[in-house]
Amino acid sequence: MERIVGSGSCFNRPVVATKLGYLRKNGRAYELTDKAAYLYHGVEQAYTTAYIDKMWHTSRLQPFPEKIILK
Incomplete structure (x- = not known):
């Protein structure tokens, strides 16, 4: 189970995520449910996988590229 704490999280208003079964309240914090952890992972x-594929493809064309742009 993963904990979400602090005001910087994307779940500042967790009502919808809680109703959908992605979060549950535990004291003053919210925790990801198994359903949410599965989706997140x-x-x-x-x-x-997309990053690694892009990195390998770019590196095959140019060894040690200065930058790789993901889209």
């Missing part, structure tokens, strides 16, 4: 996996 799926998105993270897709982004990481």
Whole structure:
């Protein structure tokens, strides 16, 4: 279970996420439910795979590129 704390999180108004089953209140903090953690890690996996694919493709064309732009 992952905890969300602080005012800088994207869940400053967690009503919708709570009603959808993505968050649950634990004291003064909110925690990601297993459903939300599964979704989060799926998105993270897709982004990481896209980044690695782009990095390898760019590096094959130009070894040690100065920058790589993800779109």
